[in-house]
Amino acid sequence: MKYFAGIDVGSLTAKAVVVDENNRILGYHVMPIGQDSFAAGMSAYQQVLNKAGLKREDVLSIVSTGYSRKRFTEATMQKTEISCHAKGVSVIFPGVTTLIDVGGQDSKAMKLGKNGKVLDFAMNDKCAAGTGRFVEVMAHALNLSLDGLSDAALSFKNELSLSSTCTVFGESEVVSLLSQGHTVADIAWAIIKSIADRIVALAKRVGIGQDVAMSGGMAKNRALVARLEDRIGFDILVPDEPQIIGALGAALIAKEEK
Amino acid sequence: MTKFRVAETMKEIMAAYYLEAKNAAYNNTPVAWITSGGPVEFLYAMGVIPVYPENYAPMCSITRMSKDLMEVSEAAGYSQDICSYARTDIGADMTQGGPILGLPKPDMLIVGTNICHTVVKWFDVHARKYNVPLFIIDMPYLHDDMTKDAINYVVKQFEAFKGFLSGVLKKPFNEDKFMETLFLAAQVSDLWEKVLAMGKKKPSPINSFDTFIHLAPIVTLRGTQKAVDYYTRFYDELVELSNQGFGSVPDEKIRLLWDNLPIWYKIKYLSEFFAKHSAALVVSTYTNSWAAMQGDIDTDHALEELARAYLSPYINRGFKYRTDYLVKLVEEFSLDGLVFHSDRSCKPYSIGQYIVKEEVTKRTGRPGLIIEADMNDPRVFSDAQFETRAEAFLESFDR
Ligand SMILES: Nc1ncnc2c1ncn2[C@@H]1O[C@H](COP(=O)(O)OP(=O)(O)O)[C@@H](O)[C@H]1O
Ligand code: SF4
Numbered sequence: 184m185k186y187f188a189g190i191d192v193g194s195l196t197a198k199a200v201v202v203d204e205n206n207r208i209l210g211y212h213v214m215p216i217g218q219d220s221f222a223a224g225m226s227a228y229q230q231v232l233n234k235a236g237l238k239r240e241d242v243l244s245i246v247s248t249g250y251s252r253k254r255f256t257e258a259t260m261q262k263t264e265i266s267c268h269a270k271g272v273s274v275i276f277p278g279v280t281t282l283i284d285v286g287g288q289d290s291k292a293m294k295l296g297k298n299g300k301v302l303d304f305a306m307n308d309k310c311a312a313g314t315g316r317f318v319e320v321m322a323h324a325l326n327l328s329l330d331g332l333s334d335a336a337l338s339f340k341n342e343l344s345l346s347s348t349c350t351v352f353g354e355s356e357v358v359s360l361l362s363q364g365h366t367v368a369d370i371a372w373a374i375i376k377s378i379a380d381r382i383v384a385l386a387k388r389v390g391i392g393q394d395v396a397m398s399g400g401m402a403k404n405r406a407l408v409a410r411l412e413d414r415i416g417f418d419i420l421v422p423d424e425p426q427i428i429g430a431l432g433a434a435l436i437a438k439e440e441k
Numbered sequence: 442m443t444k445f446r447v448a449e450t451m452k453e454i455m456a457a458y459y460l461e462a463k464n465a466a467y468n469n470t471p472v473a474w475i476t477s478g479g480p481v482e483f484l485y486a487m488g489v490i491p492v493y494p495e496n497y498a499p500m501c502s503i504t505r506m507s508k509d510l511m512e513v514s515e516a517a518g519y520s521q522d523i524c525s526y527a528r529t530d531i532g533a534d535m536t537q538g539g540p541i542l543g544l545p546k547p548d549m550l551i552v553g554t555n556i557c558h559t560v561v562k563w564f565d566v567h568a569r570k571y572n573v574p575l576f577i578i579d580m581p582y583l584h585d586d587m588t589k590d591a592i593n594y595v596v597k598q599f600e601a602f603k604g605f606l607s608g609v610l611k612k613p614f615n616e617d618k619f620m621e622t623l624f625l626a627a628q629v630s631d632l633w634e635k636v637l638a639m640g641k642k643k644p645s646p647i648n649s650f651d652t653f654i655h656l657a658p659i660v661t662l663r664g665t666q667k668a669v670d671y672y673t674r675f676y677d678e679l680v681e682l683s684n685q686g687f688g689s690v691p692d693e694k695i696r697l698l699w700d701n702l703p704i705w706y707k708i709k710y711l712s713e714f715f716a717k718h719s720a721a722l723v724v725s726t727y728t729n730s731w732a733a734m735q736g737d738i739d740t741d742h743a744l745e746e747l748a749r750a751y752l753s754p755y756i757n758r759g760f761k762y763r764t765d766y767l768v769k770l771v772e773e774f775s776l777d778g779l780v781f782h783s784d785r786s787c788k789p790y791s792i793g794q795y796i797v798k799e800e801v802t803k804r805t806g807r808p809g810l811i812i813e814a815d816m817n818d819p820r821v822f823s824d825a826q827f828e829t830r831a832e833a834f835l836e837s838f839d840r
Binding site for chain 2: 250262263264265266289300301302303304305306308388
């Protein structure tokens with residue numbers, strides 16, 4: 184049996200996946216990056232090998248992806264996360280035509296053709312509005328965990344909206360909404376709505392098909408997925424582990440290019 | 442970027458041009474500051490040296506001085522939302538900074554609105570400071586086709602411009618020299634068009650990064666024999682190179698178009714980036730604009746032809762024209778895709794790019810990439826963000 188690895192060194196987390204010749208996932212690992220993106224990538228890789236019971240020499244080739252893909256010098260090849268997410272999702276959900284990927288610092292929308300080919304894509308501009316970082320800052324301001332923010336948002340009572348999409352101004356707006364006596368749940372829902380608006384605008388740039396999937400860490404945010412489904416009018420397919428789709432795609436590309 | 446034989450000559454003629462301009466006051470030669478789309482032919486006809494803040498600003502950017510200069514004008518109250526050429530130029534003027542320590546003092550200021558309306562306010566600032574006359578030629582934006590009215594409107598102003606020049610310079614307008622200048626300008630535009638058409642060759646011996654650099658003489662010296670000689674030699678060199686099978690990027694695989702202004706402070710980086718991916722930018726709407734600024738010389742209707750030419754640049758045209766034009770270039774240059782620089786500074790160039798891109802893709806099947814940046818403000822550019830987008834775009838040609 185031959186094995187292939189994909190390492191996704193993102194802005195906040197490092198992900199590693201190993202697959203075999205039959206596209207079977209033998210193991211995956213997700214961990215925070217901390218200070219050193221190369222070390223985090225290597226450590227995620229080692230962990231996934233341990234989980235799969237493999238040694239380095241068993242792996243035929245490695246593709247790295249994500250923001251710090253170039254710093255992961257162990258890789259045989261580098262691919263952008265756009266190509267990798269597209270590839271990864273095409274194996275899990277064949278037939279998907281629109282993929283929304285929202286991670287720590289980027290949000291992307293892709294239009295997909297056959298076999299995960301990227302036909303068009305759009306990415307957020309140079310700011311963190313509409314990305315995971317935005318939600319993290321807001322969760323901090325509300326003194327909630329990420330899951331806590333999502334749960335709170337789903338139990339909102341009154342419609343409220345954030346006027347600012349900027350992360351910095353948004354944080355002070357949240358603080359002032361709190362002081363005006365609005366509930367945490369209502370504010371959390373306003374945050375989710377604001378970020379969903381940004382993502383929908385992005386997805387519209389490439390055109391939204393009927394078969395939509397979502398990947399990246401933000402796909403774990405149930406409130407966000409619910410709001411997005413509402414806004415676009417279609418169900419969104421979310422993989423069991425949305426965060427590893429990029430690394431999975433990288434591993435699959437490693438296999439294909441061999 | 443290729444080091445062409447003529448590059449040395451360009452350095453020499455540009456140095457001579459700036460030296461002459463800097464010494465103009467000693468030689469009693471009048472100087473006019475003029476916008477890039479201004480009708481320079483009138484100035485050369487009257488022995489006025491034209492100086493381009495829009496040429497000096499990118500010089501400051503390429504030499505990594507634009508950021509400091511912009512900080513000066515920003516501190517003086519000019520908003521970061523104003524065009525970065527204006528911010529750079531005003532900063533350079535305030536400090537007498539930049540690679541040639543400021544531009545020579547103007548005796549007059551000439552503005553054409555065929556590029557934008559920022560230039561009106563920008564040159565107004567200079568007019569107040571230097572207390573010199575400002576002549577504005579209003580060249581209306583063509584939402585649809587070229588119209589007779591628009592042409593006549595501009596012709597009337599050209600006539601007034603002749604009167605303005607003879608008034609300021611206290612001598613009659615030199616019609617003979619004007620005709621001669623028009624012929625030279627037409628010749629140089631023709632040559633430039635031929636140079637740019639070399640991008641149709643496979644592989645292309647020239648790419649947009651080369652043409653961005655070699656644009657300087659046609660901008661500043663259009664209407665002079667020097668420019669004609671320069672582009673004659675440049676064209677000959679390109680033909681010679683192409684006959685030897687020379688390609689501007691090794692192993693050309695992907696042929697692309699560049700839309701909008703260059704990103705001056707990143708030219709070398711971008712040139713290497715695309716070359717590394719075997720992608721050649723074989724044509725750009727930006728450099729093409731100077732080939733459009735030529736009239737068919739018809740001595741009886743010279744001003745009409747000139748007005749038509751100055752109304753023609755891509756930036757002065759509506760979305761339908763832009764779309765049709767890009768579709769035509771996709772064919773003529775056998776393009777695989779299009780790169781759109783969405784330039785934060787240059788709103789009139791950038792507006793509508795998303796729609797135009799979508800429409801061109803629909804009609805030609807060729808994908809487009811949008812890069813958010815700025816031609817002169819390096820604070821707006823992020824290497825990692827650019828690379829992720831551009832590499833994903835180039836990867837999409839793989840499979
Ligand atoms: N359990 C969770 N619930 C909600 N959001 C989560 C959860 N886990 C991670 N996230 C979100 O995912 C983001 C990180 O996504 P990821 O795809 O790993 O980013 P990157 O690839 O840029 O490092 C975080 O900013 C966070 O908002
Ligand atoms: S706004 Fe655009 S056209 Fe106007 S001066 Fe600036 S770069 Fe040139």
